Each structure stands twice: as structure tokens, then as C-alpha cells.
Amino acid sequence: MEGDQQGPYSVLTRNEVKDKMKKQIDDISGVFYVSKNDATVLFMYLRWDTLRVSERLGEDKDKLLSESGLSSVATDLSDSSWVIINKTSDSHDDDGGLISTPCCSHKFCKTCWREYLDSLEKKNQTVISCPDQDCRAAVGPDTIEKLTAEDKDLYESYILRSYIEENKGLMIKQCPAPDCDYVIEFHQADDVEEYGLNVVCLCGHTFCWRCSFESHRPVTCNNVSDWLSTEVEVSVVDRWEERKIAMEGAQDDLQDFEDYIVKKPDSLKEQDVRIVREGLTLLIQCRQVLKWTCVYEYFHTEHEASKKEYLQFLQDIAIATLQSYLKTLLEETETAFYADAYVLCKFRHNLTTATSNVGNFFYHFIKTLQDGIVDVKVKSYDNVAGPYWLCDRCTYGNSWLDMKCKMCCEASTSTKRKMCCEASTSTKRK
Structure with a gap:
């Protein structure tokens, strides 16, 4: 219900994230006269903190390069264990097929490099050093350039994962939906506090920035954790499941609409597709809110009968509001297909207005619950013990x-x- 490309956060493609990352690397490389290879390793080493990288390079450049594995590492040539490791592969006949980092003499064949990179992926590791377990020499893009195209793609994914997960200079996070490649970036820390409970990705998934679980307004992240780990009454679970099914039905409606537009792209203009898509997305979010109000009711109105009754009253109004809005959405969309300019103008006004009204209603509905339903003044008599x-x-x-x-x-x-x-x-x- 909040947030879009012009709002408190942006939804970025992986290519857009790569462009931001490359600019960060290029800036440090140009200012401090270090190679892009070294700048990449330094950022991974210092968790993409531009200020910290700048300060360390300015204070003692040689010391930082040494700490991060970018200085030459002395190799004990009497230890030939690295030769034994590489001789297990039949992919080379001489040292011409072996590859090492620029800072050490440990040489490995491409097959061994592949196995090493695969093992790092399983460990979810982003900072990469020489495959020799006793060597601290950093593995940067210059080394990977000597490997196969598949290895290069794998290494790029490592760098991008490091940029997203370890970055201390940006508020950036991968959308937690399965198979989604979009990345969310908040513009200011204050925006995270206000809008972080309901982040809407372009894939249609809504989630909480703080706990990465699905959007769960009006309850807190702790309420979600307690709900998932506590046995509750069957009646409460039944209401939860009923509303979950309703939300999934709204998701199916959105997917059906997207599939229809793909098959018949000329049935609606781009502007009208966006209006309908926003309406269907709003339905999903509202259904999701109603689902989590079951959890709110369980944790926050257990001993306050008046608040519980008032909440149920609000829920009934919200459900009726959504049913009326769904009817309007379907009817207006039906009239828009292949309609003339006058009908389309009326459709855009009616549906946009209805969507705005429902969004405002649920905004105040959520706020009422998050504020503790303060309109209902329920107090106990403090001077006398008992009920x-x-x-x-x-x-x-x-x-x-x-x-x-x-x-x-x-x-x-x-x-x-x-x-x-x-x-x-x-x-x-x-």
C-alpha cells in the first residue's frame, strides 16, 4: 500500500545493483589509484563500507593491502603439497594449465578451481582466498579471468551476494520470495522505521524488512515468532487458515490477470493495466492484513472483551469493504476491455478513486490496531483486587x-x- 519506485524505497533488478556496485568500485579505484581488482577485494574485506575503505587507504595503504591478502605471500617451496593436490586432475600435462593468484605461487588446475568455488558456495562464503588452506592471498577478478566463463559467472554472483548481504553503507536487501531476483533499497534509515513492515516487491511479494517474513501488520515481529512457536486454539487457527486461503485466492487473481495480459497485450492500454494491477495487489495486501488481525486478536485482546468485540466489528467492516471493492474492480475492468475513450476515462477515475478509498480505510484500520485500539477505554479498578x-x-x-x-x-x-x-x-x- 506504500512504496514504489518514487517512494521511500526502490525495487532494483540485479543488473541495476551491479551498476551501483561497479560505480562504487570505480570511484575508489580512481581516487586512490588502486586497480579495480584490488578495490573489489578491499570492499569485500571491509564489507562495502566506502568511508572505512577510504580511511584505511589514506592512513596506511600498504598495511591494508597486506591485511586483505593483496600483497605477495612468501611460499615455502619445500612444501609440495599443492603439487599433489593438482596432480589428481588429468586436465593438464604441465604447469602451463595451472593457475595461481598474483600474490602467491600455489598453482591449481581449472578443475580444482571449479571444485574450490563450488565448495565456497555451499559454505555461503563471500570473501575468497587462495585454495591452499594455509595461504591468505586474495582471489580477485584478475585471477578469475583466467578461468572458464561459468567460473566467472559464479564469482560475480559471489561478489554481488557480498555487496547485498554485507554492505554497511547501503540499506539493501534481496527479496525473500523464492526465485525472485529483485533487490530492495531503502533511501533513508527513517523510512525503514515507517515503511519497513510492508515492503512491496515487483514480484508481488510483500515482506517485513526487519525479520524478512511476509508482511505481518498490524502485529510485531515478536508476535509473529510467538505465533509460529505457540499452540493456539483451533478456532483461531481456523480463522487464520480461512483468511490465508482468501489471500491466496487474491494472489491467484493477480496471476490470472498477468497471464491474460501476456496472451492478449492489446486488450488494455499500459496505463489501464497498471491501474488494475495496483487494485489486485491492494486486495492481496488487505487480505494479508486481515489474516494477521487474527494473531493480533489472540495476543492483544485476550483479557479485554470490549476491545475484542470492537476489533471483530472493525474486521467485519473491513471484509465488507473488500467485497464491495472487488465487485467494483471486476465490473470496472470488464467495461474497460476494448472500450472507447469516454468509457476508459470513466473507468480510470472510478477505479483509481475506489482503490485510494480502500487504501486509506486499511491505513487507518492498521493504525488503530497498532495504537492499541485507544478509542476503547478499558481500565481495571486499581483500588480493589479481583475481577x-x-x-x-x-x-x-x-x-x-x-x-x-x-x-x-x-x-x-x-x-x-x-x-x-x-x-x-x-x-x-x-
Whole structure:
């Protein structure tokens, strides 16, 4: 419901991320007169912190190069273990087929390099040194250039993963949806606090920036963790599953629309496709919110009957609002196919307005819950121990010793207040 390319965060392709990464490398390389190979290794070593790399290069360039494995490493030639490792491969007959880093003399064949790179992928390792376990010489792009195209692609993926996962200078993260290649970048730290609970990727997946789980407003990340690890009532789980199915149905509707547009790209103009897509995406997000309100109800209204009733009332309104919006969306979209200019203009206005109204409704719905449903003033009577009863009209918590609602009777003696007092007396629980 929030966020797009012009909003608090951007959704980037992997190529766009590579361009940002290469610019960062080029800038350091040009300013401090180090090769792009060395700049790449330094960034991986210092977790892509441009300020830190700049400071270390300015303070003691030689020391930093040595620490990061970019200085020549002395090799004990009496130790021929590296020769034994490489002689296990039949892919070479002499040293002409062996490859080493520029900073050491440990030579390995291409087959051994491939096996080494594959082993690093399984370890989820991004900083790469010489395959010899006792050697600290860094493996940079210059070394990989001597290998196969497949090895180059594998190494590039290592660098990109390091840039995304280890970067301390950017707020950037891979979309957690399976098989999604998009990357999310927040522009400011304050935006993460405000919009991080509901990040919308171009693949259609919505997730929480903090815990990488699916978007779970209005509950906290801790609520999600507790929900997934706690046994709850069957009735609550049933409501959760029912709303989960409704959300998945909305996802299927979006996918069906995308498939239809691929098959018949001329059925709607690009502007109209975007409007319908936004509406279908909004339905998914709203269904997702309703799903997580089950968790909110379980954790936040367990001992507050009035708030629980009010939440259920709000949920009913939200569900009815979505059903009405879905009907409008389907009807308006149906009229837009192959329509004339007048009908299209009306369609765009009606659907855009309806989408905005639903988005605003759910924004305030979520905020009401996150604020703790403060409109319902439920309090216990602090001076008397034991349970209390709730006034049906003002929801104030009264002691069992009170025969009338203290809140309703305290401030006014008007007829309306008297009627409230009389009515509340009859509701006192026995």
C-alpha cells in the first residue's frame, strides 16, 4: 500500500545493483589509484563500507593491502603439497594449465578451481582466498579471468551476494520470495522505521524488512515468532487458515490477470493495466492484513472483551469493504476491455478513486490496531483486587463492588447520563 519506485524505497533488478556496485568500485579505484581488482577485494574485506575503505587507504595503504591478502605471500617451496593436490586432475600435462593468484605461487588446475568455488558456495562464503588452506592471498577478478566463463559467472554472483548481504553503507536487501531476483533499497534509515513492515516487491511479494517474513501488520515481529512457536486454539487457527486461503485466492487473481495480459497485450492500454494491477495487489495486501488481525486478536485482546468485540466489528467492516471493492474492480475492468475513450476515462477515475478509498480505510484500520485500539477505554479498578465488570456503553472497567458505572455517573447528572447509569446497573455480572 506504500512504496514504489518514487517512494521511500526502490525495487532494483540485479543488473541495476551491479551498476551501483561497479560505480562504487570505480570511484575508489580512481581516487586512490588502486586497480579495480584490488578495490573489489578491499570492499569485500571491509564489507562495502566506502568511508572505512577510504580511511584505511589514506592512513596506511600498504598495511591494508597486506591485511586483505593483496600483497605477495612468501611460499615455502619445500612444501609440495599443492603439487599433489593438482596432480589428481588429468586436465593438464604441465604447469602451463595451472593457475595461481598474483600474490602467491600455489598453482591449481581449472578443475580444482571449479571444485574450490563450488565448495565456497555451499559454505555461503563471500570473501575468497587462495585454495591452499594455509595461504591468505586474495582471489580477485584478475585471477578469475583466467578461468572458464561459468567460473566467472559464479564469482560475480559471489561478489554481488557480498555487496547485498554485507554492505554497511547501503540499506539493501534481496527479496525473500523464492526465485525472485529483485533487490530492495531503502533511501533513508527513517523510512525503514515507517515503511519497513510492508515492503512491496515487483514480484508481488510483500515482506517485513526487519525479520524478512511476509508482511505481518498490524502485529510485531515478536508476535509473529510467538505465533509460529505457540499452540493456539483451533478456532483461531481456523480463522487464520480461512483468511490465508482468501489471500491466496487474491494472489491467484493477480496471476490470472498477468497471464491474460501476456496472451492478449492489446486488450488494455499500459496505463489501464497498471491501474488494475495496483487494485489486485491492494486486495492481496488487505487480505494479508486481515489474516494477521487474527494473531493480533489472540495476543492483544485476550483479557479485554470490549476491545475484542470492537476489533471483530472493525474486521467485519473491513471484509465488507473488500467485497464491495472487488465487485467494483471486476465490473470496472470488464467495461474497460476494448472500450472507447469516454468509457476508459470513466473507468480510470472510478477505479483509481475506489482503490485510494480502500487504501486509506486499511491505513487507518492498521493504525488503530497498532495504537492499541485507544478509542476503547478499558481500565481495571486499581483500588480493589479481583475481577471487574465492563460498562456496555462506555467500556469502563468497574469494581464488582460498584452497582453503577463510575465513568458514566461521575461527570454529569443529565438525563442521558442517568439513563446510562440505570442501564449499566442491569448489566453488572453476578
